[in-house]
Structures are given as C-alpha cells and as structure tokens.
Amino acid sequence: MREINVALLGSCLGSALIYLYTKQAIRAKNAAIRLHYTYCNSLIFLMPASVGQFVIYESDRLILKKPQVLGKSAFARQLRPIKDETFIPLPEDANNDWIYCWNALLQPFLSTMHKLPPNYHDIFQLNEPVKETTGFSENLIRDHFNYFYKPQLDILKAMKKFGRHVVVLEPNRPNPFPCEAAFYHKVTRIEQEVIQNELKQMDIPFIDLPQEMVDENGFNKEAYRMVKDEPDYAHANALGCQTIGQRLIDFLEEHFYFDGEDGPLSYRSAMKG
Amino acid sequence: MKHPYKSQGLTAFWDSAISAVNSLELSGLYERKFDIIGCKLAAAGSCFAQHIGQALKKQGLEFLDLEPAPSFLAKELHKPYNYGLYSARYGNIYTSRQLLQLFDRAFNQFVPKDNIWRRGQGFVDPFRPNIEPDPFVNAEELVELRRLHLEKVQELMRQCQIFIFTLGLTETWFSTDDGAAYPVVPGTSLGGDFDSARYRFHNLSYVEIVADLELFRQKLQQINPDCRILLTVSPVPLAATALPRHVLVSTIYSKSVLRAAAGWLAQEYDDVDYFPSYEIIASHPTRGMFFMPDGRSVSKAGVEHVMGHFFKAHGLKPDDGHQPESQPQQNLEEYEQDPVCEELALAAFNALKEENKL
Numbered sequence: 001m002r003e004i005n006v007a008l009l010g011s012c013l014g015s016a017l018i019y020l021y022t023k024q025a026i027r028a029k030n031a032a033i034r035l036h037y038t039y040c041n042s043l044i045f046l047m048p049a050s051v052g053q054f055v056i057y058e059s060d061r062l063i064l065k066k067p068q069v070l071g072k073s074a075f076a077r078q079l080r081p082i083k084d085e086t087f088i089p090l091p092e093d094a095n096n097d098w099i100y101c102w103n104a105l106l107q108p109f110l111s112t113m114h115k116l117p118p119n120y121h122d123i124f125q126l127n128e129p130v131k132e133t134t135g136f137s138e139n140l141i142r143d144h145f146n147y148f149y150k151p152q153l154d155i156l157k158a159m160k161k162f163g164r165h166v167v168v169l170e171p172n173r174p175n176p177f178p179c180e181a182a183f184y185h186k187v188t189r190i191e192q193e194v195i196q197n198e199l200k201q202m203d204i205p206f207i208d209l210p211q212e213m214v215d216e217n218g219f220n221k222e223a224y225r226m227v228k229d230e231p232d233y234a235h236a237n238a239l240g241c242q243t244i245g246q247r248l249i250d251f252l253e254e255h256f257y258f259d260g261e262d263g264p265l266s267y268r269s270a271m272k273g
Numbered sequence: 274m275k276h277p278y279k280s281q282g283l284t285a286f287w288d289s290a291i292s293a294v295n296s297l298e299l300s301g302l303y304e305r306k307f308d309i310i311g312c313k314l315a316a317a318g319s320c321f322a323q324h325i326g327q328a329l330k331k332q333g334l335e336f337l338d339l340e341p342a343p344s345f346l347a348k349e350l351h352k353p354y355n356y357g358l359y360s361a362r363y364g365n366i367y368t369s370r371q372l373l374q375l376f377d378r379a380f381n382q383f384v385p386k387d388n389i390w391r392r393g394q395g396f397v398d399p400f401r402p403n404i405e406p407d408p409f410v411n412a413e414e415l416v417e418l419r420r421l422h423l424e425k426v427q428e429l430m431r432q433c434q435i436f437i438f439t440l441g442l443t444e445t446w447f448s449t450d451d452g453a454a455y456p457v458v459p460g461t462s463l464g465g466d467f468d469s470a471r472y473r474f475h476n477l478s479y480v481e482i483v484a485d486l487e488l489f490r491q492k493l494q495q496i497n498p499d500c501r502i503l504l505t506v507s508p509v510p511l512a513a514t515a516l517p518r519h520v521l522v523s524t525i526y527s528k529s530v531l532r533a534a535a536g537w538l539a540q541e542y543d544d545v546d547y548f549p550s551y552e553i554i555a556s557h558p559t560r561g562m563f564f565m566p567d568g569r570s571v572s573k574a575g576v577e578h579v580m581g582h583f584f585k586a587h588g589l590k591p592d593d594g595h596q597p598e599s600q601p602q603q604n605l606e607e608y609e610q611d612p613v614c615e616e617l618a619l620a621a622f623n624a625l626k627e628e629n630k631l
Contacts, residue, residue, distance in 0.1 A: 135421045136343060138410045140354055147347045 002258050003034045004265060005098045008169075017238060018169065021245030031249055097265045099165040099256060101248065102156065141187055145194040153198050160202065165256065165267050168199055169244055170208045203269055205255070207247050209240060296558045297578070303586045306539075306546040307435070307501055310587060313337050315360035315433035317375075319367045319441020320612040321507035321550070321571065323358045326437075328580040332589060336360070337433055339425040353406045358613060360433070361425045364401035365615055367441040368477060369485035369534075370454040375400070376492055379426035385453035387471065389415060392464030399455050402463040403615045431497050439550075440531040441507040442616070443477040444515055444523065458515070461618035474515045476527075482534040490538075490545065501544040504535040508554035510569050513619035528555070550579045 008019050019035065026033050159166050199206045209223055223240030255268045283289040284301040291299070309329075315337045316326040330336045342356035355362050366372050377383035378400070390399045395408025396415045401422075409415040430436075446458045449471055459465025459472055477485075486504075493500055506528060514523035532551055539547035554563045554575050561568065563575025577591065584591055 135340070135418055137405055137414055137418055139405055139407045140343075140346070140350070143350055143354075143406075144346055147350060148345075 001032045002097065002261075003032045004252060004256055005034050005036060006101060006252065007036045007098060008101045017241035018245050018248070021238070021242040022248055023245075024242075025245050025249040029249060029253075031253055033249065033252060097258075099167060099252065099265070100159055101167045101169055138186070138190060141190045142194055145191050146198075149195060149198065153202070156199075156204060157202060160204070165265065167205045167207060167248070167251070169248060170195075170206065205251065207244065207251055209243060210247065291558050296560065296562075299553075299558070302549055302553060302582055305586045306543070308587065309334060309435055309503075310589070311335065312434040313432055314435050314437060315429055316437045316439075317359055317363060317366050317372065318437070318439025318505070319507040319509065320365050320614040320616070321441065321509050322365075322437070322439035322505075323612040324571065324576040325439060325505065325550070325580070326359055328576065328583075328591075329437075330357075332580075332584060332591065337429060339429045339432075340422065352613065355401075355404045355613060361429050362401070362404055362422055363426060364404050365441070365456055365613070366438075367456055367616065368443065368445045368454060369440065369482045369489070370445060370447075370477060371400075371456060372438060373485045373489045373492075374454055375426060376430060376489055379423045379430065380492075380496075383451075383453075385448065386450045387448045387453060388419075390459060390465035397464040399453075399459070399465060402457060402465070403613060403618075408464065430493060430500075433497070433500055435501050435503055436493065437503045437505070439505045439507050440482070440535060441509070442511065443482070443527040443530050444511065445475055445477060446472050447475055449473050457615040457618055462621060463615060463618050476516065477530075479530050479534050482530065483537060486534065486538055490542065494544075501546070502538075502542075503546045503548060504539060505548045506531045506535055506551035508551045508563075508571060512569070512614075512616045513622065548583055550583075553579045553582055 008022065023035055025031075026035060156166050156168070196206055223237060223243065226237075257266055257268070258264070259266045278285070282301070290301070294300075313335050314329055316322050316329065318325075326336060337360045338357060339360060340356070340362045342351045342354070346354070346356070351357050355364055358364075363375055366375060374383055374385075378385070385400075388399060389412050390397045390402065392402075392408040395410055396412045397408045398404060398415055398419055400419075409418070446455050447453065448455075455465075455472075457463055458467065458474075460467030486502075490502060493502070508528075510524040511520055511527060514520045516523055528551060535547050538545045553559070554571055563572055563578060564570065565572050581591055
C-alpha cells in the first residue's frame with residue numbers, strides 16, 4: 001500500500017494540535033498517510049502587503065520565510081523549531097503524492113480593520129468597540145474579503161498550478177474583536193461565504209467543524225479555547241482539533257486514491273456544501 | 274469728466290485680455306472674496322466637483338471628510354464605494370433643489386415618501402443610487418446606512434467654514450408625491466422604475482435656483498453663522514436632455530441659467546463667492562482644448578489649469594508644499610481622471626447605443 005504524503009501547513013497553535021490529533025487518528029486507523037508538519041506563524045496575519053515578505057513562490061518550490069512574529073507557545077516550538085526558511089517541495093523536487101493541508105485560512109477581519117501590528121494579543125487591548133452601525137454595508141465587507149483573501153488564494157492557486165493537491169482546514173472562526181455580537185456574526189458569515197465560494201470555484205475542499213457541532217452562528221462553545229470563562233472563538237481546543245483531525249483523515253481516505261500501483265495520486269471531487 | 278472705462282484695467286478689454294494673450298496665459302479671471310487657507314472646506318455638487326475636492330486635498334488644504342473610508346478597506350475599493358470623493362458620501366448633487374433637500378433631510382425637516390428603489394434583487398437609495406457598486410442586500414441596511422450618512426451631513430454643515438458647491442444641471446426629476454428631487458431619473462441601470470404618474474420632469478428656472486440657494490444659505494447660516502459659500506458651475510455638458518431639443522441647446526441653456534444664478538448670488542451676498550471654472554474650461558477662447566475627444570469630459574490638464582487659477586488667486590502654487598504627510602496621495606490621479614457620474618446612466622438610452630452603433 002502506497003502512502004500519501006500530507007503536509008500540514010499550520011499557522012498557530014491549533015495547527016500543532018491538529019497535527020497531534022491527526023497523527024493519532026492515522027495510527028488508530030492504520031491509514032496509509034505520512035503526515036508532515038510545518039509551523040509557520042507568519043501566516044496567521046497574512047495581509048495582502050505582507051504576503052511577499054513571507055511567502056515566495058519560485059518555479060519549483062514554495063518558500064515560507066521565517067516569520068517576524070514568532071509563536072510564543074513553548075509547546076509549538078518544542079514540536080517543530082522554526083527554521084529560517086521552510087521549503088515546501090513542488091513537483092520538480094518531490095514525489096507526486098503530496099497533499100497540502102492549509103490550516104487557518106480564515107484570518108481576522110480585525111487585524112486589517114484596525115491596522116493592528118500582527119500580534120494577536122494586541123487585539124484584546126482595543127478600547128473602541130466596532131458597532132454594527134459603524135456604516136459598512138454587507139457588499140463592502142464582502143468586497144473587502146474578496147480583496148483581502150486574494151493573495152492567499154493566489155498561493156493556493158499556485159500550488160494547484162504546480163500540480164499539488166490542496167485541502168483547506170478551518171476549525172477556527174475569525175478572531176473575536178471588540179464589536180457588537182450582531183456585527184461579529186455578520187462579518188463572520190460573510191467571510192465564510194466569501195472564502196467557501198472562492199474555494200469551491202477552485203475545486204479545493206474545505207474542512208471545518210461538522211454542522212452538528214456548531215450553532216446557528218457557526219460556533220460551538222465546546223470546540224474553542226476558553227478565556228475568562230468565554231470561548232475565544234479563535235482557537236479550536238482539543239475537542240475541536242481532534243474533530244478536525246478525524247475529519248481530515250476520513251476525507252483523505254475517502255477522496256484521494258492512487259490510480260494504479262505506479263499511477264499518480266488522484267482526487268475525487270466532492271465539494272463541501 | 275473722466276470716462277468710467279478710462280480707469281478700467283487691461284483685463285477689462287477683450288483685445289488686451291484675450292486677443293493679445295495666449296489662451297493658456299489668461300490672467301485676472303478670479304479675485305477671491307475671502308481666504309480659504311486655514312478654513313475647513315467642504316465640497317459638493319455635480320461630478321466636476323469631485324475634481325475640485327481632489328485638488329483641494331492634494332494642495333493640502335483643510336478639506337473635510339466626515340465619512341472617510343474604513344482603514345481596512347483597500348484603496349482600490351475607495352472610489353467604487355464613493356469614499357474620498359466629497360466631504361461626505363452624498364454622491365453627486367446636480368441641482369440646487371437636491372442640495373436644499375439634502376440639508377432638510379439631514380436636519381429631519383424633510384422625509385421623502387419614495388425613498389427606496391429596487392435594483393435587481395437589491396435596494397438602492399434614490400438620493401445616492403450610485404453610492405456603492407452593487408445594491409444593498411436589504412432595505413434595512415440601506416435605511417440604517419442612510420441614517421448614519423445624514424448624521425454626518427448634519428455634522429458637516431455645522432463644521433465647515435466654506436461650503437463649495439458646483440452647480441451642474443437645471444433638468445431634474447421630481448416625485449409627484451412630495452417634490453423630492455432625484456439625481457437621476459428612475460428606471461436607469463441605477464435602479465427604480467419609471468412611472469409618469471409618480472415622477473415628473475422639471476427644468477429649474479433661474480428664479481427657482483436662486484430661491485433654492487438663498488434658502489439653503491439662510492438655513493446654513495442658522496446653524497453655522499460664519500460659514501461662507503463658494504459657487505462654481507460645472508463645465509461638463511449634459512449627458513442627455515429630456516426636452517424635445519438638441520442636447521447642445523439644452524446644455525447652453527442650463528449652464529447659462531446656472532451661471533446667471535450663481536453670479537447674482539455672489540453679487541448680492543458678501544458671504545457668497547463665485548469661481549469661474551465654467552468660463553475657464555468652456556468659453557471659446559480656449560477652443561475646447563480642455564475637453565476630451567468626447568467633448569464632454571474635462572481633461573486632467575483642464576482641471577489642473579482651472580485649479581491653477583484658483584490657487585493663484587489664493588496665493589498658492591499648485592502642490593506648493595501645503596501637503597500634510599498624512600494625506601493619502603497615491604490614488605488621487607485615479608480620482609482626477611474619471612469622476613463617478615450618475616448622469617452617464619442616461620447615455621444608455623441613446624438609440625444608436627442601443628443598436629451598438631456608438
């Protein structure tokens with residue numbers, strides 16, 4: 001049985017947890033999957049302008065450069081020290097059996113909204129809450145996301161162009177930011193719609209928490225890390241990551257297969273939604 | 274007894290002011306009534322007013338913008354969402370009646386009955402139908418965003434020290450219900466459904482325009498006694514006329530009426546000035562050189578030329594260092610080149626265009 005090489009491209013602690021739980025799920029199911037993990041915290045706050053600084057794609061490889069903002073988690077560092085540059089093999093220097101799982105594509109509206117430095121903790125120091133009535137129409141928020149995600153989606157497109165299979169994992173929701181709940185839910189809903197629509201057009205599978213785990217606003221309190229007795233809605237906890245890991249393995253087993261003993265890795269399109 | 278013409282300067286005589294001078298070097302066309310430097314400026318009007326606002330901003334003058342683009346929004350999206358075009362997001366205000374009613378709507382003195390139009394599956398604000406590229410997804414959002422906008426207009430009227438208004442059109446469309454004036458006839462690609470029982474055409478007269486602007490001035494003074502008004506007339510011709518006559522004839526009529534009304538107001542009131550942007554661009558000594566090949570759009574060179582006269586009269590050279598560092602510059606070129614213009618929606622009704630012959 002040939003193994004599929006799965007590269008998990010992570011951006012935050014959630015990715016580390018997903019790595020661990022996915023690994024467990026692989027072992028438990030004895031699945032023919034070899035899991036690789038690259039921690040790259042720079043992607044947490046990928047903004048259109050900063051993409052060029054952190055991610056460079058050349059003709060034969062994608063390079064994730066050492067991020068300026070490093071993960072503070074000792075756990076993450078222990079798991080995989082951050083290197084100066086991480087090379088993601090593309091067709092010319094890799095076997096054709098790689099699947100790239102891009103975790104945490106959804107990124108906070110807040111970081112762009114408030115021109116924050118890319119430091120997660122600063123988010124909680126904002127004083128001025130954003131109100132539903134601040135004056136942004138749904139169209140404007142949608143166009144903002146369309147524009148904002150373009151560089152990240154271009155990277156995914158580049159990966160596909162290089163013949164790579166790409167899967168996007170998203171256990172998280174955008175980081176919470178000081179705003180009225182109605183506005184937060186509106187922004188979150190639009191963001192989900194935009195990103196899922198784009199991925200659908202690119203035929204890239206999107207794996208998030210199962211519908212039964214989320215409420216009408218797309219949240220499940222039990223799946224997120226608690227901060228001051230409130231779910232932070234940004235970081236999936238062990239339950240959330242375990243669920244994602246399990247779903248990822250199930251999905252890979254169901255939809256990816258080798259076309260003959262020496263044939264290439266193929267993907268049965270089964271788009272979400 | 275000395276003849277009155279004896280004491281007139283060279284600019285009072287056509288041969289010395291025009292015939293003997295290169296048309297790019299005409300001088301003394303405008304003498305300011307009041308200073309603009311150090312004053313909080315607000316701009317509104319027909320699409321040509323966008324050029325004026327951008328030039329004032331570029332010059333680094335204190336140009337008010339009470340509805341700036343949200344910081345997160347990419348610069349490419351500012352113009353389609355009408356950010357940074359005027360001092361608030363009211364879109365183009367083509368007529369004196371629209372201006373007066375904007376003031377009244379902002380101060381809750383007028384609530385038009387017909388105030389939501391449909392466009393496709395969405396909804397548009399009839400008083401700024403082009404404010405966003407796509408219609409609002411629901412009527413509630415439209416109403417809420419309009420409420421916020423009108424609050425900002427109210428704030429603007431209270432804050433500004435000089436209100437610059439560019440008169441654009443006399444031809445306008447009203448609601449037969451309550452006289453609400455729209456920037457564009459309903460039923461274009463911008464939204465609404467035309468119904469001759471609900472909407473009527475009207476060509477504003479000199480008397481009506483003067484009355485509108487006098488009333489606006491009076492109301493403005495009540496809430497902002499020191500505010501002064503600077504009037505200009507847009508040199509941009511009509512995109513289309515609703516009258517059974519040639520569009521050129523309608524254009525000259527409209528511009529003449531607007532010019533006369535603005536002139537009378539500036540003559541009558543010390544706190545009202547008139548800047549001759551219309552004359553500088555559209556009068557025959559410049560032989561139409563400031564118009565683009567369509568004979569309608571004003572070129573960038575034209576805008577720069579006009580504003581050069583304006584700034585010179587205020588003791589400024591274009592871009593002479595008043596530019597504050599915080600002023601975003603990179604997209605001004607784009608604004609200058611191609612103003613947002615609802616009136617252009619009328620061009621789509623041209624029979625030749627409908628047959629793809631234009």
